[in-house]
Amino acid sequence: MDFELSEEHLAVQEAAKDFAQNELLPGVIERDNEQKFDPVLLRKMGELGFLGMMVSPEYGGGGMDTLSYVIAMEELSKVDASASVIMSVNNSLVCWGMETYGTDAQKEKYLTQLAAGKYIGAFCLSEPQAGSDATSQHTTAKEEGDHYLLNGTKNWITNGNSSSVCLVIAHTHREKGHKGINVFIVEKGWEGFSVGKKEDKMGIRASDTHTLMFTDVKVPKENRIGEDGFGFKFAMSTLNGGRIGIAAQALGIASGAFELSLKYAQERKTFGKPISEHQAIQFKLSEMDTRIEAARLLVYKAARLKDQGKDYIKAAAMAKLYASDVAMWVTTEAVQIHGGYGYVREYHVERLMRDAKITQIYEGTSEIQKLVIARELLK
């Protein structure tokens, strides 16, 4: 597998780095403290094409490959993982699912807006009692004439407040198990749709995470994606790609912490020399860089397989499992290298450590990634 980046990939990397360093970095600590993402930055992300990178130009997207997307995800995540989770959900869960399985009319109406960042999307699978065990959800959609009547509660929804369009996964025929699940495009503002509690989180604090409630929401039949009963397969298939995005986010968080640590280790002096001259610190830096490089290869491999139209379920799960552990380990070491300064907000690494943790939990916990890998190995 050739990992030489093309001119186009290098240009994407440069553009993403430029945006991250010049636009995201200046207010990142304040946004984390205030738990708010700046709408002006979100608009810029849309204008620069970060919100619909892989969407076909026919629908206003960038028409780029998955490798370009993960390269951009890494650069943004080095600085601001709240920005990159917004980007990740919009690109790989909402736009990709809609473009791959939606009707022309759905794409015209919604995808064009989502790809341009005029609408922000949310992906609503999890419920209070149904996270890893996704089929045990309680939300129902009852067929009534030309529409479905949607009832239930989704929680932990990224972009829960800022989104205009939600993909909601619900049971239509509970007795059919996962084959009785469907996915619907639901607009904010429809009667009976309300936004609930905002979560006060450990990390990715500028990304809004909310509970969403649906009470007799009328969803037109044309807003169902795919054949009747396709909803669970839709969710699983969309999450396969989503996991590559989160793996890239984890990779970026780790790389960001490593770059800060490498610089700091050469500046900070103890016992008359930079701490980078103490072998204990050198060994940390060596191991951090090695693990990051291994994570990058797994992430790029999963992206390449997806771009080549090959099976990438196992590769995506492996990339997310490994990169998220690397992010957690590297960021913890980064705080250690920074000593007491690492423990305070100003030096960024404590935020990166808090942000790293979520990558082992969402879009399937590490335990679920192992389960996915084992099922692929044994099938």
Ligand code: CAA
């Ligand atoms: N890709 C494609 N199809 C898949 C699949 C995959 N990775 N995993 C399962 N399926 C299919 C199976 O083939 C099966 O279909 P058939 O019956 O036709 O063969 C069907 O789905 C049901 O599969 P299982 O019997 O294996 O289902 P299960 O109930 O045992 O659950 C699971 C499997 C892998 C644990 C699944 O429930 C899962 O992935 N859970 C984690 C949920 C998750 O990742 N949630 C993330 C929410 S979004 C989010 O988190 C966003 C964010 O933070 C930013």
Ligand code: FAD
């Ligand atoms: P549980 O499923 O209750 O798991 C608890 C523990 O048990 C975990 O360690 C888990 O790995 C382990 N476990 C469970 N089952 C097994 C098993 N079979 N074998 C071994 N171990 C097991 N969801 C969405 O739908 N959309 C979103 O946009 C979204 N964004 C999120 C943002 C944040 C900040 C957070 C925290 C969550 C988000 N989620 C979202 C939900 C997320 O996907 C779930 O939290 C995650 O899938 C785990 O589900 P759970 O929290 O119910 O944990």
